Amino acid sequence: xxxxxxxxxxxxxxxxxxxxxxxxxxxxxxxxxxxxxxxxxxxxxxxxxxxxxxxxxxxxxxxxxxxxxxxxxxxxxxxxxxxxxxxxxxxxxxxxxxxxxxxxxxxxxxxxxxxxxxxxxxxxxxxxxxxxxxxxxxxxxxxxxxxxxxxxxxxxxxxxxxxxxxxxxxxxxxxxxxxxxxxxxxxxxxxxxxxxxxxxxxxxxxxxxxxxxxxxxxxxxxxxxxxxxxxxxxxxxxxxxxxxxxxxxxxxxxxxxxxxxxxxxxxxxxxxxxxxxxxxxxxxxxxxxxxxxxxxxxxxxxxxxxxxxxxxxxxxxxxxxxxxxxxxxxxxxxxxxxxxxxxxxxxxxxxxxxxxxxxxxxxxxxxxxxxxxxxxxxxxxxxxxxxxxxxxxxxxxxxxxxxxxxxxxxxxxxxxxxxxxxxxxxxxxxxxxxxxxxxxxxxxxxxxxxxxxxxxxxxxxxxxxxxxxxxxxxxxxxxxxxxxxxxxxxxxxxxxxxxxxxxxxxxxxxxxxxxxxxxxxxxxxxxxxxxxxxxxxxxxxxxxxxxxxxxxxxxxxxxxxxxxxxxxxxxxxxxxxxxxxxxxxxxxxxxxxxxxxxxxxxxxxxxxxxxxxxxxxxxxxxxxxxxxxxxxxxxxxxxxxxxxxxxxxxxxxxxxxxxxxxxxxxxxxxxxxxxxxxxxxxxxxxxxxxxxxxxxxxxxxxxxxxxxxxxxxxxxxxxxxxxxxxxxxxxxxxxxxxxxxxxxxxxxxxxxxxxxxxxxxxxxxxxxxxxxxxxxxxxx
Amino acid sequence: xxxxxxxxxxxxxxxxxxxxxxxxxxxxxxxxxxxxxxxxxxxxxxxxxxxxxxxxxxxxxxxxxxxxxxxxxxxxxxxxxxxxxxxxxxxxxxxxxxxxxxxxxxxxxxxxxxxxxxxxxxxxxxxxxxxxxxxxxxxxxxxxxxxxxxxxxxxxxxxxxx
Numbered sequence: 050x051x052x053x054x055x056x057x058x059x060x061x062x063x064x065x066x067x068x069x070x071x072x073x074x075x076x077x078x079x080x081x082x083x084x085x086x087x088x089x090x091x092x093x094x095x096x097x098x099x100x101x102x103x104x105x106x107x108x109x110x111x112x113x114x115x116x117x118x119x120x121x122x123x124x125x126x127x128x129x130x131x132x133x134x135x136x137x138x139x140x141x142x143x144x145x146x147x148x149x150x151x152x153x154x155x156x157x158x159x160x161x162x163x164x165x166x167x168x169x170x171x172x173x174x175x176x177x178x179x180x181x182x183x184x185x186x187x188x189x190x191x192x193x194x195x196x197x198x199x200x201x202x203x204x205x206x207x208x209x210x211x212x213x214x215x216x217x218x219x220x221x222x223x224x225x226x227x228x229x230x231x232x233x234x235x236x237x238x239x240x241x242x243x244x245x246x247x248x249x250x251x252x253x254x255x256x257x258x259x260x261x262x263x264x265x266x267x268x269x270x271x272x273x274x275x276x277x278x279x280x281x282x283x284x285x286x287x288x289x290x291x292x293x294x295x296x297x298x299x300x301x302x303x304x305x306x307x308x309x310x311x312x313x314x315x316x317x318x319x320x321x322x323x324x325x326x327x328x329x330x331x332x333x334x335x336x337x338x339x340x341x342x343x344x345x346x347x348x349x350x351x352x353x354x355x356x357x358x359x360x361x362x363x364x365x366x367x368x369x370x371x372x373x374x375x376x377x378x379x380x381x382x383x384x385x386x387x388x389x390x391x392x393x394x395x396x397x398x399x400x401x402x403x404x405x406x407x408x409x410x411x412x413x414x415x416x417x418x419x420x421x422x423x424x425x426x427x428x429x430x431x432x433x434x435x436x437x438x439x440x441x442x443x444x445x446x447x448x449x450x451x452x453x454x455x456x457x458x459x460x461x462x463x464x465x466x467x468x469x470x471x472x473x474x475x476x477x478x479x480x481x482x483x484x485x486x487x488x489x490x491x492x493x494x495x496x497x498x499x500x501x502x503x504x505x506x507x508x509x510x511x512x513x514x515x516x517x518x519x520x521x522x523x524x525x526x527x528x529x530x531x532x533x534x535x536x537x538x539x540x541x542x543x544x545x546x547x548x549x550x551x552x553x554x555x556x557x558x559x560x561x562x563x564x565x566x567x568x569x570x571x572x573x574x575x576x577x578x579x580x581x582x583x584x585x586x587x588x589x590x591x592x593x594x595x596x597x598x599x600x601x602x603x604x605x606x607x608x609x610x611x612x613x614x615x616x617x618x619x620x621x622x623x624x625x626x627x628x629x630x631x632x633x634x635x636x637x638x639x640x641x642x643x644x645x646x647x648x649x650x651x652x653x654x655x656x657x658x659x660x661x662x663x664x665x666x667x668x669x670x671x672x673x674x675x676x677x678x679x680x681x682x683x684x685x686x687x688x689x690x691x692x693x694x695x696x697x698x699x700x701x702x703x704x705x706x707x708x709x710x711x712x713x714x715x716x717x718x719x720x721x722x723x724x725x726x727x728x729x730x731x732x733x734x735x736x737x738x739x740x741x742x743x744x745x746x747x748x749x750x751x752x753x754x755x756x757x758x759x760x761x762x763x764x765x766x767x768x769x770x771x772x773x774x775x776x777x778x779x780x781x782x783x784x785x786x787x788x789x790x791x792x793x794x795x796x797x798x799x800x801x802x803x804x805x806x807x808x809x810x811x812x813x814x815x816x817x818x819x820x821x822x823x824x825x826x827x828x829x
Numbered sequence: 830x831x832x833x834x835x836x837x838x839x840x841x842x843x844x845x846x847x848x849x850x851x852x853x854x855x856x857x858x859x860x861x862x863x864x865x866x867x868x869x870x871x872x873x874x875x876x877x878x879x880x881x882x883x884x885x886x887x888x889x890x891x892x893x894x895x896x897x898x899x900x901x902x903x904x905x906x907x908x909x910x911x912x913x914x915x916x917x918x919x920x921x922x923x924x925x926x927x928x929x930x931x932x933x934x935x936x937x938x939x940x941x942x943x944x945x946x947x948x949x950x951x952x953x954x955x956x957x958x959x960x961x962x963x964x965x966x967x968x969x970x971x972x973x974x975x976x977x978x979x980x981x982x983x984x985x986x987x988x989x990x991x
Contacts, residue, residue: 063924065921065922065924066924068929069920069921069924069926070913070921071929072921072926072929072932073913073917073918073920073921073926073929073932073936074864074904074905074907074908074913074917075863075864075865075903075904075905075932075933076864076905077929079866079930081866081867081930082857082863166847166849256964257964258928258964259866259868259874259876259928259930259931259962259963259964259965260866260868260928260930261868307928307929308928309866309928309929309930310928310930310964310965311928312964340869340870341868341869341870341871341873341874539928540927540928540929540965541927542924542927712924713924716924716927716966716967716970719967719969720927720965720966720967721967722967723966723967723968724964724967745869745871745873746869746871746873746874746962747871747873751962751964753959753960753961753962754954754955754956754958754959754961754968754972755955755956755959757955757967757968757969761967761969
């Protein structure tokens with residue numbers, strides 16, 4: 050494939066992002082900045098308890114505050130929306146708490162006022178009487194029989210056919226269980242030379258996008274509603290709001306701007322249903338913007354418990370593996386059931402294992418809802434299987450890198466789901482890691498109280514499928530071009546990447562292409578900007594749209610120049626013939642429309658091939674459009690007196706197919722490494738009875754400049770993918786898969802301790818160290 | 830209400846605001862200068878950083894009244910109509926920002942650093958910007974950009990602060 054593009058001009062260039070000027074001068078557009086004439090601010094009154102019936106809501110004191118326009122509760126919502134439950138997988142989340150609350154921080158009422166400070170003050174004055182119910186927070190306990198149940202019955206959304214059978218199921222917190230079966234895992238354990246069994250945990254962490262969630266709604270007469278929202282999924286918002294209101298999609302307009310970060314937090318419905326209902330109730334524009342603290346109660350990453358059992362031969366071949374994972378979905382499903390299934394089926398890792406049994410449980414608890422966070426569940430699984438890989442390798446006396454080579458699943462092999470693997474460059478990634486880590490050279494292990502160690506890990510994700518992207522490329526009367534698509538640029542540089550692809554097809558410089566901000570009135574459908582799917586899916590759609598409009602231009606030029614179509618191509622900002630004739634796009638438009646006028650529209654749509662897995666065995670011949678493989682290597686220094694880990698070197702390596710913009714790809718890898726470094730070393734939401742004790746950036750630390758490893762690099766290997774646009778695969782998440790186990794493996798290498806739960810806080814490390822020396826620290 | 834007159838980006842601007850109004854809200858809501866961002870609103874993230882009398886300040890932690898009569902420089906005043914500030918150029922060239930939301934605050938902290946210390950070490954940069962958080966970038970390209978500008982300036986006479 051590399052050879053089929055011998056003359057790439059725009060692909061593979063490290064161009065600055067198209068909007069970089071607006072970003073450095075502070076003028077770039079965010080919904081955060083938007084104010085509408087006559088708008089009201091909404092502030093949310095939230096549940097103070099984790100589970101309980103609502104006996105009474107008293108809004109009297111709030112309404113009495115001067116300047117309060119209205120107080121909205123579930124009762125008002127029902128007047129607009131008789132069935133006010135939403136969600137991408139389950140229709141389980143009410144716009145405002147209806148009858149009961151299921152987590153601390155659940156929205157119960159909204160106070161509207163022209164002055165946000167008045168709304169905030171009055172929101173505190175709403176008084177709610179609850180009848181508390183027993184709550185459950187641990188995902189394993191919540192899945193057990195007899196646990197207090199949050200939802201009277203399961204309400205699958207119907208959009209996903211494999212969830213339909215769950216409708217009406219009662220008396221359980223298990224929203225979904227999925228399985229993969231290949232061979233007979235138990236028989237495999239019986240035959241294995243050694244069997245290893247461990248339980249790993251990861252806690253809840255938070256996206257902390259810097260532009261806090263914000264949505265505004267305004268009405269247009271009787272026939273329309275516009276929602277301005279910092280959303281990663283404008284198309285979903287449109288269809289879900291349409292469904293909630295009983296309106297056709299064409300009456301709902303959803304538009305976004307650049308996003309101040311997303312990471313999966315700004316997907317599906319967050320504030321959009323609230324602002325829509327409020328605007329319909331008060332007939333004025335309404336804005337709701339969360340504070341940083343409120344985001345901790347809105348969406349989190351899944352905490353997970355992973356039980357992993359692996360049988361190996363004495364020469365280090367894994368022959369059998371069982372993984373049982375409980376996903377803490379919190380009080381509402383959000384996209385949790387999809388995380389459970391789509392990531393759950395990769396729980397055996399990038400390994401070729403004869404017998405595999407994988408069980409995944411999406412579990413309701415009374416924590417805040419969990420959804421997608423950069424990696425969609427993968428990093429929780431990699432944490433388990435890559436820690437265990439090192440424990441096995443060391444027990445067998447095999448070099449950890451060699452152990453991985455011995456067991457790697459390579460292109461042409463069969464994944465546990467039965468899909469024949471294509472485009473999984475394990476050897477190239479391991480080679481690059483070994484080189485960057487100087488793995489086969491001696492390593493300074495430190496001395497005294499500072500001990501050093503190094504570790505590596507690899508992880509795999511299957512890109513979520515099936516999903517659709519559609520794009521249009523417009524050529525205006527003067528020949529200038531614009532891409533209409535609903536991919537949301539939230540910092541990942543999708544605008545620039547997609548423009549590079551269209552520019553390549555059209556023979557234009559990338560800077561000549563303009564991206565139209567997602568707006569469902571004018572940009573076509575896209576499933577969402579998530580899961581590292583945009584470069585591949587929207588990239589293919591944009592290439593097809595650009596080819597469509599290019600072919601229209603070529604036909605116009607063939608007629609105008611009286612040359613054969615086969616003689617023409619688009620390059621150097623024009624249509625040129627082999628004989629040297631040249632027509633600019635503007636000339637072509639004039640030839641077609643007799644003046645500087647008209648619009649040519651090229652359209653492209655992309656839905657990858659896919660076969661739904663069997664419900665019982667999880668088997669499918671075609672489970673994913675592409676595999677994402679990421680490896681990481683870490684060198685650390687451990688202070689044995691304080692338990693503090695300093696990561697001195699961190700290398701992320703990804704198999705990316707082809708890097709459309711190498712500098713962007715590298716930045717995605719190093720930035721993902723830093724995010725994951727926070728989750729690995731110190732980020733953790735601390736709960737007490739469902740209350741987040743550290744819901745602020747003062748108490749919930751994210752990595753700052755002082756946490757940066759001295760030596761931090763991202764590196765990628767390129768083997769163009771047969772189905773990717775110019776061979777590209779997605780990369781936004783790949784860098785988060787492996788840093789955590791690489792660091793924990795380095796910890797084991799340094800001081801011989803194993804910690805089964807993330808994050809690796811100084812306290813956990815020190816406790817484990819002292820236990821290993823038989824002088825444990827006292828418990829609090 | 831208090832009446833506040835602030836010299837913003839070299840121009841006196843006056844507004845009458847409730848006394849609890851922060852400098853950040855004064856800039857964003859009264860003066861329509863939306864470059865400084867409201868991230869956490871409690872001084873943890875640094876997205877609201879501006880310069881007051883030449884020092885970097887979390888504008889969400891300063892009352893508008895406290896800025897009365899003082900010089901405030903925001904991201905909008907960093908470039909001239911003709912050209913970007915060298916820091917902005919370097920951030921653009923190196924792709925130092927991703928989502929960009931923290932960018933105006935980071936750039937103002939970087940300017941305050943270089944005004945005070947034209948030749949900072951890497952550790953100086955890390956220390957000076959430790960109060961500016963970024964969730965997207967991993968910071969590396971910011972450090973490189975600031976170092977690049979410092980080195981380039983080292984070859985010229987020290988620039989006058991705006």
